[in-house]
Each structure stands twice: as structure tokens, then as C-alpha cells.
Amino acid sequence: MIRTRLVAQRLAFLFLLGCFFFNYPLLSIFNQGGSLFGMPPLYAWLMGSWLFLIALLALVIERKHG
């Protein structure tokens, strides 16, 4: 539940993580020629980290409280 403070804070942490993933300076590391999994590194990084972030969001929000 989003209502609990802890979950909201975990999500906010993912927000910060996303800000880091999707911005300078991390992007400049991947901004180069060559190929990663058959894709340009920047494209592969953005799509990969985006999907990873979505998976984390789902994990945090859908996890049942034990």
C-alpha cells in the first residue's frame, strides 16, 4: 500500500535513483559508438535501466506485507 510511509519513502528513493539513471553524468558514460547487445550503448542503457526501474517500482508496491 502506498499509504504506508515506508513504501512511499522507498518509492521516493527510486525517484532519486531514476533521476540518477536518466541524467548527466551517467548518460555521458554510455554516449559513445560501438554496440551493447546489438544496440547503441546509450539506447541500451536507457531502455535497460528504465525497465529495471519499472521492475523495482512493481516490486516495492506489489510486495505483500509479511
Add this chain to the structure above:
Amino acid sequence: MLQGWVVVLASFLYLGVLFGIAWYADRRADQGRSLIANPVVYALSLGVYCTTWTFYGSVGRAAANGIGFLPIYLGPTLLFALAGFILYRMIRVAKANRITSIADFVASRYGKSQLLGGLVTVIAVVGVIPYIALQLKAVSNSFTILSNYPEIVMPAAAGAVPLFQDSALYVAMILAAFTILFGTRHLDATERHEGMVAAIAVESIVKLVAFLAVGAFVVWGLHGGVADIFARAAEVPEVARRLTRADTSASYGSWGTLVFLSLFAALLLPRQFQIAVVENVDVKHLNRAVWMFPLYLFLINLFVLPVALAGLLHFPAGTVDADTFVLTLPMAHQQEGLALFVFIGGLSAATGMVIVETIALSTMVCNDLVMPLLLRLRWLGLAEKADLSGLLLEIRRWAIAIILGLGYLYFRVAGEAYALVSIGLISFAAVAQFAPVVIGGLFWKGGTRDGALAGLAAGFVLWAYTLLLPSFAKSGWLPEGFIAHGLFGIELLRPQHLFGLSGLDEITHCLVWSLLANLGAYIGVSLLRVPNAREARQASLFVGGTDLAGHTAWGGSAGVADLLPLAARFLGRERAEEAFLRHARSRGLKSVDELPGDARLANFAENLLAGAIGSASARAMVASVVSEEPLGLDEVMNILDEASQVRAYSRELEQKSQELTRATADLRQANERLRELDRMKDDFISTVTHELRTPLTSIRAFSEMLHEDPKTDLEQRTKFLGIIVSETVRLSRLINQILDMAKLESGRAEWTVSAIDVDEVIREAADSLTALYAEKRVALDLDGLHPGLTVMADRDRLMQVMVNLLSNALKFVPTDTGRVKVGAEGTASEVRVSVTDNGPGIHAADHEVIFDKFRQGSGGTDVLTDKPQGTGLGLPISRQIIEYFNGRLWVESAPGAGACFLFTLPRQASDNDAKQTQGGSQ
């Protein structure tokens, strides 16, 4: 087979199906079996964020500068990570206050200001019009291209086509008609549109599937997979430069700007607010949307870059507009069915956006702009009219038509100068102006109506000057010199290099100036004065989530007779009566007439009206019939104070109660100890009394004998007097020891601590007892002593202990054969002294007992009956003394094997110094 009429027919069929879905969902809603009360539907309906901008424009953007299309979708992902802090609160607040639009939200937050609601509406309408134009452009272009099949012809410039041959005009008209049918069939008190949401959710699926279909076709149908496309693109230098970004700080700056711009847009665009907040059925649905909506965005962007690259590889440069690759690639490969499906997908994207956006805007125009104005015009006599619900619907229909008309106008004027994405970004920058007042309003109580007005106005003016007007100038509707040389030729006022700021792209440049002015004015002007009563009340509702249900803004009272007709005028008689009846039942009353004319009823009516005409107008209308006792600042502050005091008080109470629990436990413990001590004291007194009475009795008995019989012979008399004297000595020794004991126990004993040679003290004690030992002919062996052992202690007290132990030993050893041996040895940390005798020994069970007061060991006999001499206080006192100096005193013995009393004292002196200053405590 893709003639114009086929495309038109397919389009109408699709719109008809949508309408059917909406109709069915509305019917289900009326039956109370909502189709959209489902988190997945909620997440899908949020997909209205993806318009033709996404469907066609992203590919165009990607063809122009590679990955640059992506920030627009990363921003909303980040927004949903913050859902717990922003969206969740917005939905809660909106539900509690019956907020129906973003204008309503802002107006309500800053004291239900009609002026503020109006300003937000104007900004939203002006700001979003380019966005609507974008949809018209995309749909009419895709229609034109598709209907020219099998040739691929780029549409002519919009301005060049005569008005009535322009397909965009017809698209606008059809969309207007469709939206009016959709959104304004009846007036809902909560301004929710279940049917519309269901249709939007279906459209989200259609456009996603269409885009994935074309993506799959391009990637696997035309090429050998994603890697193949990237590999080929890398071979063509002209295309390959899209694979990386220009690595400059400005490029990353504008990237970051777009991420945060889209974050705000996904929250503040009127249609996003409508779907995410107003149409939200249950705030719990937000949970699922937190990851599902970002996942939707991810999927719809999956093939954007591959399709863009494939388009660039396929079509010679400059022949085909990259914004149309999604459509032209299937057409170029004779995929008629796929092309038509793509067109329908694009239509879905456009209609979804236009329907929700214009419905949201028309609600705002009606509630926050037109109605307040009309109600002010007294000569129209609207305030007295019986039924206004028809008028409300009429206003909204006209608003929809006019907004689409303006969208078309913008398309004709400026649509050609920009690619799809650039047009959309103008709108994004406009709605970003709401960010300070909305987000600030959720977290900061100090914002005032004046501050919000100033901030919005400043931001809006700068946005228009730096972004909107240049878009007109580029299209030739304003002189070109306006951009190049600034207003009136003043270089500093060049709209895209304001005050000489350069090096930024136009969007970032606009946001820097407009948000700076916006935020500055909002905060600065807000700080000019304290929020007034109404602002403070609303602030506490929005920020603190303070539940003021029990309190009310209405000081006065009004009866059902006034409020019901008022509500009926805006909602229609039937709906109003139904709502009032529900309210009456919720208060446990049978009929509407029983409702008391209290403030709660006025509040209910205001909330009810707020759903239909906006919070600011609703307040004004209720005020017109309720004899409102204006709520003074003091009163509101009282309410708020009360609320916060109650909160603080309850926290305090909780704390107190915890403290109390702790204190109770402590008290109970103390009490038990007290009782124990009390019992011990009783024992002590009874024992002392007993001990005192024994010598007293014998003194008295012998004295009486002497007194009564004066003829007692001398020998007898001497004997009796001897007993009396010895009993008196015993008595006074006993009393001395009791006093001593009391002193030790109460901590009032005086101690003189100094370094003492143990050997010396023991010898002195032995010397003082030499006579007694000699009398009983007991040998005292002092051979086990070593000189030079030093401890920190009170010399007299230590002496007392030694004398006690030695005389104790003497008492128990047999006459003539008795032997008492004293030893002393030192370790690194302590000195250990032992006094060993060859007396009868002590039972293990008595080893501790003998240190209790008035208990004496005596071989195997009962401890209290057969008493040797002594008071029974010597050992307890000795133990107290030794323990005072941090030592231990104990006995080691077995019956028949003699007894050995031992005590230790620490050699270090440091501890004892501290003790000395405390004056002793035990």
C-alpha cells in the same frame, strides 16, 4: 482499396464502437456495477498521455536527433515514483473537496478565489491549444497520406489549402461533435465520466497494439531484427549520427529540462489531472498504476528508434516527413491492412487526447470563467432563474466547439513551422507554470491568493513572450524582426535570448525565465502578508490533511427550503432531491424535510454544487442564500489551533501515559521494597526489644531480690551485684552497637579514610584482646602476618572488625585447647585477611544467616535459643564496614572442623577517595 471513403468509413466505424463502449460503461455505472472500478483500467486510461505526438511525433523526433524523444516518457515514470507524496495527496484532497479540474484545484487551494480559477483556465486554454492543433495536424496529414495510396505524397502546407478543402477542418468538426456527444450528455454532480474513461482505456490498447504491430513489421518484416537495423544505420554516416548525442553540457541540460518538464506535464495537463485525479474511482488504484503506467510508456517507445532509423534508411533524405514514417513504411511495402490499422491507432491517440482535454477544459471554462461572469451580470437575472442545468451543458458544448476551433486556427497559423513534438512542447511549458502553485500549495501553507495570481501571471506572460509569440513570428504572422531584433528593436528583449541569455534551446530558455519569475512572484508576493482566514482554512485542508469535517466555514444557517432549490437550479430537480435525500439518510433522518438548517447542511450543499459549477462559484452561490456569518481570521485560527492543539495534546497524552506506565512499575517496585523494609524493621524492633529485655529482666530480678530482702548475706549480694553490673555492661554495649548499626545503615556514619598498614591494625586488635585470650587460655597465632600490606580504610572501623572477629572466635573455641590463627596476604589487587579457629564449626545453611542481625551461630544448636555471649550485631556491622570499602566478608566452615572468617579489601586507593567525598552511603 484504400480510397478516401474506405478510410472515412473505417474511422466512423471505430468511433461508433468507442461510443458504444462508452454508452455501455455509463449504463453499467448507473446500475452500480462500474466497469472502470479496476486498477488496470485506471492505469490504461492514464495512457491518454500518449497522443499522436507519441504515435507519429516520437519517430519524427528520433529521426531528427536520435534518443531525444525519450525524456518525455522518463519524466512521467519518475512522477509515478513520487506518487505517494504528490498524486496520492492530490487525489485525497480532490475527493474530499469535490475538485473537478486543475483550475478548481488551484482556486480552491487559495481560498476559493474565482479570479484565480479564471486565470488558470485562461492559461490552460491558451497553453493547450497548440497541443490540440498538433492532433488535428497529425490526423489530417495521416488521412491525406493514406488516401493517396499507393502513392506516397506529402500533404501541402496547411495555409495553402483553401479552407473548405482542408481535411483538418473536418477532423476538427467531427472531433468536436464526437466530444460533445461523449462528454456533455448530462450533468454529473461529481463531474466524472465513466463511459469516457472506459473508451479511453480501450483506445490506449488500440494505439499500443497498432504501434507494436508496425514496430514488429519494420523490425522483423523488413529487417533481420533490432541489431540488424542498428548495424545498417551505423554504416550510413548521415544516419549513424543519430546513435549518439552531441556531447555538450547544453545538450544534457536540455535533456534534463525535458525530463522534468514532462514530469510536470503528466501531472498538470488538464487531461492528465482529469484522468488521474478527477476520474479516479478509488485511490488504491494508484498502486497498480505506479508501475503499470510506466510499463505502458516503455512498451509504446520500444520500437521508436528502430522505426525512425528504418525510415531514414528507406526513404531518400527530404522526400518523406519523418513524422509520418509509422504510416509510410507499411504503405511503401504495400501493407494496406497494417497501414489502415496504424491510421486507426493514430486516430485513437488523437481522439483520446482531444476528448479528455476538451472536456476538462470545457468544464474549467464553464465553471471557472463563464458562470462566474454570468452570475455577476445582474441584468441577465440568472441568479433568480429556476433551472440552470441546461445552461451549464450549453456553455460546455460551446466551449468544446470554440476550443477545437481555436486549435484549428493555431494549426492554420503556426502548424507548419514546427514538427509535432515542438508544438507539443510549447503546451508542456505552459502547463508547467502550474507547478509552483499546485505543488507549493500541497506542501506550503504560506501561499496566498495574491501570490498565486502574481506567480501564474508572471510565468504566463513570459511563456507567451518567449515561446508562443515566436511560434507566430516563425509562421509569418508576426514580423520576423521580432525574433531577430527583439520587441521595438531592443536587443535585450529578443524573445529567445531574453536579457542576452543564450546557449540554451528555446524550451529551456523559456522555462528558465518563466519558472524563475513564476516561483519568485508566487513566494515573494505570498510573503507580503499573512494568509487570511479562508486561505488558512484551505491551506490546512490541502497541506496538513487536517480533517475539519466537524468544523465548517459556514457560520450561519440556512434551511432545506433555500438550499434544495439552489442545488436544483444547477443539477436539475431530480438529481438534487436524490442527493439531499441521501444526505438526510446518512444523518439518520427519514426525509429531506427533517434536515435541520445547520452549517453541516450548508457545507453539504456547497460540496454538491462544487461538483457542478466549481468550488469558487459554489461558495458564492451558497453565500447568496445562507446568512453567512463571516468567519473571522481569529475564528479560523482558533479552529486550526484547536485541531493542531488536539493533535499535540494527544501526542502528549500518549507520552504521558507511557511515562505513567513506567512510573507505575517503578512505584510498584519501590513499594515492594518498602514493604520488605517495613517487615524487616518490625522484625528488627521485635528482636531488639527481646534482646534488650533479657538483660533488663535479669537486672530487674536481681535488683528486686536485693531490694526486697535486705538481709541477703554479703557473698550473695556481691554475686548479685556482679551479675547486675555485667548485664548492664552488656546492655550498654548492645545499645551502642544498635546505634552504630543505625548510623551505618542510614549512611550517617563518619569515616576517616587513610592509608593503613593492615599488619599493624591486626596486631593492635590482638593486643587489646590479649587479656581475654589469656583468661580462657586460648592460643592466638599471629605468624601468618606480613608487614607492608596497605589499604585505604578507616582505621578505627577496621580495628572494630578485627576485634569483632577475634572476640567472636574466642567465644566459640574451647577453653585450654582453643587455637585462633590470623593470616594476611596480598595479591596485586587486594589484601586478604583470615581468622581461623578450631571451634565447633558452622553448618553450611548458617553461613549467611550469621551475618543477619541478632542471629548467632552456635554449632548444631538452634540459633536463637542457646546463646553464647554477644549481641548478634557484631558480624552484620563488620560486614557493612568491609562492604563499605568495596571488600567482602564471608565464612568458610564445616561442622566439627572449625571456622575460618575471611575478608578482602582492595589495595587500590582511587575508589575510596570518591567514597570519602560522598560521606558514605549504604
